[in-house]
Amino acid sequence: xxxxxxxxxxxxxxxxxxxxxxxxxxxxxxxxxxxxxxxxxxxxxxxxxxxxxxxxxxxxxxxxxxxxxxxxxxxxxxxxxxxxxxxxxxxxxxxxxxxxxxxxxxxxxxxxxxxxxxxxxxxxxxxxxxxxxxxxxxxxxxxxxxxxxxxxxxxxxxxxxxxxxxxxxxxxxxxxxxxxxxxxxxxxxxxxxxxxxxxxxxxxxxxxxxxxxxxxxxxxxxxxxxxxxxxxxxxxxxxxxxxxxxxxxxxxxxxxxxxxxxxxxxxxxxxxxxxxxxxxxxxxxxxxxxxxxxxxxxxxxxxxxxxxxxxxxxxxxxxxxxxxxxxxxxxxxxxxxxxxxxxxxxxxxxxxxxxxxxxxxxxxxxxxxxxxxxxxx
Amino acid sequence: xxxxxxxxxxxxxxxxxxxxxxxxxxxxxxxxxxxxxxxxxxxxxxxxxxxxxxxxxxxxxxxxxxxxxxxxxxxxxxxxxxxxxxxxxxxxxxxxxxxxxxxxxxxxxxxxxxxxxxxxxxxxxxxxxxxxxxxxxxxxxxxxxxxxxxxxxxxxxxxxxxxxxxxxxxxxxxxxxxxxxxxxxxxxxxxxxxxxxxxxxxxxxxxxxxxxxxxxxxxxxxxxxxxxxxxxxxxxxxxxxxxxxxxxxxxxxxxxxxxxxxxxxxxxxxxxxxxxxxxxxxxxxxxxxxxxxxxxxxxxxxxxxxxxxxxxxxxxxxxxx
Numbered sequence: 001x002x003x004x005x006x007x008x009x010x011x012x013x014x015x016x017x018x019x020x021x022x023x024x025x026x027x028x029x030x031x032x033x034x035x036x037x038x039x040x041x042x043x044x045x046x047x048x049x050x051x052x053x054x055x056x057x058x059x060x061x062x063x064x065x066x067x068x069x070x071x072x073x074x075x076x077x078x079x080x081x082x083x084x085x086x087x088x089x090x091x092x093x094x095x096x097x098x099x100x101x102x103x104x105x106x107x108x109x110x111x112x113x114x115x116x117x118x119x120x121x122x123x124x125x126x127x128x129x130x131x132x133x134x135x136x137x138x139x140x141x142x143x144x145x146x147x148x149x150x151x152x153x154x155x156x157x158x159x160x161x162x163x164x165x166x167x168x169x170x171x172x173x174x175x176x177x178x179x180x181x182x183x184x185x186x187x188x189x190x191x192x193x194x195x196x197x198x199x200x201x202x203x204x205x206x207x208x209x210x211x212x213x214x215x216x217x218x219x220x221x222x223x224x225x226x227x228x229x230x231x232x233x234x235x236x237x238x239x240x241x242x243x244x245x246x247x248x249x250x251x252x253x254x255x256x257x258x259x260x261x262x263x264x265x266x267x268x269x270x271x272x273x274x275x276x277x278x279x280x281x282x283x284x285x286x287x288x289x290x291x292x293x294x295x296x297x298x299x300x301x302x303x304x305x306x307x308x309x310x311x312x313x314x315x316x317x318x319x320x321x322x323x324x325x326x327x328x329x330x331x332x333x334x335x336x337x338x339x340x341x342x343x344x345x346x347x348x349x350x351x352x353x354x355x356x357x358x359x360x361x362x363x364x365x366x367x368x369x370x371x372x373x374x375x376x377x
Numbered sequence: 378x379x380x381x382x383x384x385x386x387x388x389x390x391x392x393x394x395x396x397x398x399x400x401x402x403x404x405x406x407x408x409x410x411x412x413x414x415x416x417x418x419x420x421x422x423x424x425x426x427x428x429x430x431x432x433x434x435x436x437x438x439x440x441x442x443x444x445x446x447x448x449x450x451x452x453x454x455x456x457x458x459x460x461x462x463x464x465x466x467x468x469x470x471x472x473x474x475x476x477x478x479x480x481x482x483x484x485x486x487x488x489x490x491x492x493x494x495x496x497x498x499x500x501x502x503x504x505x506x507x508x509x510x511x512x513x514x515x516x517x518x519x520x521x522x523x524x525x526x527x528x529x530x531x532x533x534x535x536x537x538x539x540x541x542x543x544x545x546x547x548x549x550x551x552x553x554x555x556x557x558x559x560x561x562x563x564x565x566x567x568x569x570x571x572x573x574x575x576x577x578x579x580x581x582x583x584x585x586x587x588x589x590x591x592x593x594x595x596x597x598x599x600x601x602x603x604x605x606x607x608x609x610x611x612x613x614x615x616x617x618x619x620x621x622x623x624x625x626x627x628x629x630x631x632x633x634x635x636x637x638x639x640x641x642x643x644x645x646x647x648x649x650x651x652x653x654x655x656x657x658x659x660x661x662x663x664x665x666x667x668x669x670x671x672x673x674x675x676x677x678x679x680x681x682x683x684x685x686x687x688x689x690x691x692x693x694x695x696x697x698x
Contacts, residue, residue, distance in 0.1 A: 274551065284586035286627050288657035298629045299658050299698075331661040331698075 005085040005201060007048040008032040015052045020106035023145045024052060037101045043093070044276070046083050046100025050140060053103050055110040060118055063133065067292040070327050071341060074348035075128045078115060080105050080146065081135035086167055087200040089277040090228055093134065095269040104140055108149040119160050124371045126352040126363045130163040137164035141173065148177055155180040159364050165225060167199060169207035175218040181362055184256045185215040186223035189246065191238030194230045198280060209249040216254040221359055227261030227326050229305050231285050231297055240312040247317035256355060258318065260309065261326035262302045264294040292327070299332065306336050322354040345372045379456040380421060383432070388424060388452060390441045393433040395425065395470065397487040398494065399530055403438040410443045418444065421453035423473070425466065432456065435466065436473035464501040467492045471509045478510065482546055483537035485510040486522045524550040531561040539571045552578045555592040567618065568611040577619060580626040633658060637697050644690035649678055654698060661698040663691060
């Protein structure tokens with residue numbers, strides 16, 4: 001579904017012999033092949049051209065959302081792609097990318113080599129590594145097959161788990177891979193209304209949930225990200241319905257983690273969103289500027305939404321699930337969960353501990369708090 | 378350049394196609410008037426004769442107005458070549474009216490508007506006239522200029538008077554035209570500054586989007602009508618309008634702050650103790666400031682700080698943060 005926005009593709013010369021390039025040539029018959037990527041494009045036009053590239057510079061780093069007033073989960077990100085064929089009204093990429101061309105790194109071995117060398121420096125620590133920072137992990141998988149390559153290679157990784165986060169339903173090519181449970185397939189989920197009006201070109205909610213069910217049945221740990229939660233007229237019914245349908249689709253014991261976060265963006269992006277999506281009312285909600293320079297719903301509203309949704313998740317089967325808030329304040333954690341991690345390192349440890357206890361064999365060592373007290377490399 | 382003495386009535390000034398759009402007629406410059414009266418017109422005006430009809434003034438509108446005021450019937454003119462390229466005319470105009478053009482962003486844009494009215498080709502406009510007007514040579518900049526040029530005349534004039542930056546002008550283009558027209562319809566009764574216009578229009582725009590109200594429905598709200606029809610001073614009306622609009626835009630914040638202020642009142646703090654909290658309600662902390670001018674009040678302050686009433690009040694405030 002995501003690849004439907006594409007019109008053309010190109011392959012950097014040194015990636016011409018890659019597996020991804022061969023697959024792309026075979027699968028992208030309806031796309032115009034081009035010798036090289038077009039020049040600087042508008043954000044939306046960049047979604048129409050896919051280029052396969054080499055890895056450039058350091059691709060593996062700590063998620064950039066860390067801020068001292070907010071708890072960060074210390075996930076690592078692997079820059080395996082940039083830009084995305086989907087068109088979500090709230091997507092920060094529309095105000096972030098300098099090169100708007102949709103890019104996928106074809107040389108997955110180079111990516112994994114960097115991950116290997118960096119995770120080996122802290123062998124006692126367990127790393128969660130996502131490829132979704134600048135794009136959707138699976139939106140272009142049918143054309144490139146690069147995530148399948150990463151899944152195969154992460155199956156051999158001693159102290160890390162790969163997280164592929166998506167709004168697609170395109171997982172069938174991954175189901176029979178030898179993943180050894182070392183890849184978490186995760187979905188970004190929102191109520192039907194949000195999917196229909198704010199997450200353009202993405203897979204419908206039920207298709208995502210069905211894909212999640214198939215992934216869980218194939219032995220993958222799965223995860224759900226309710227981030228951003230969006231305030232709209234019928235938000236309460238929408239999110240309660242979503243919680244119910246999640247646990248109808250997936251047994252709670254297969255869910256590695258659930259994240260919750262609210263809509264946020266920097267003030268400059270408000271204008272960009274209003275220009276790119278004049279019909280969207282998202283930026284008209286009651287929002288304030290947080291200490292990290294991002295606009296968010298006012299705290300009483302955030303708490304109201306989190307509490308209602310969290311109660312629904314509990315009600316429909318998520319009592320034992322591992323939950324966390326993304327880019328949220330300490331006191332919001334305390335009020336929602338009745339407790340909070342002492343530090344971002346502590347949260348990182350709690351992740352490892354939960355996975356160690358709930359997914360036997362995934363985490364290589366019994367996690368100790370001291371492993372996670374110093375910042376990850 | 379060809380020169381000739383022409384009848385004043387034979388030269389088009391008021392409706393010259395080279396007049397900046399949106400600018401009022403050139404007023405008579407009394408200094409210039411006195412000079413011409415004493416020593417006569419030294420520099421002929423510059424005109425361009427379009428295919429048919431009278432020649433149009435290109436440069437010399439003030440001199441033309443002064444001569445007419447003095448009751449003269451003729452004026453010395455220099456003619457631009459009939460087949461001159463419109464881009465070259467614009468370069469000449471830029472040179473002749475540089476001071477006026479560079480006076481404000483709005484005037485720089487009016488200069489480009491004039492070029493557009495003269496059918497100057499797009500690439501000439503972008504590559505030559507944008508830099509002449511002090512802008513970056515880019516299509517994006519040109520699009521922004523046209524968006525600003527399309528603002529209601531009253532808004533453009535305000536932007537010119539207040540010497541708005543390009544960013545401030547562009548920001549106004551993001552608001553519904555009817556909203557800007559409404560705000561400037563109220564202008565005489567309000568004390569509008571650049572920041573007030575930006576704040577109020579942004580809040581109203583977002584409120585309209587959130588509530589689904591039209592601009593007309595907003596203008597008809599009793600709380601709004603009461604302000605704009607009140608007999609208060611413009612400063613007081615502006616203050617009240619800002620407050621009402623803020624309350625509409627931030628109902629949850631307003632309600633929470635109202636409840637917190639009620640708690641603060643119930644704490645009966647002496648004036649030496651000042652309570653503050655984050656207006657955005659993000660930080661869960663209350664700041665207590667003590668201002669002492671007389672050390673004898675200190676025991677009383679300590680007693681107040683340690684009281685159950687103060688603790689309960691602080692608890693109530695923190696509960697809402």
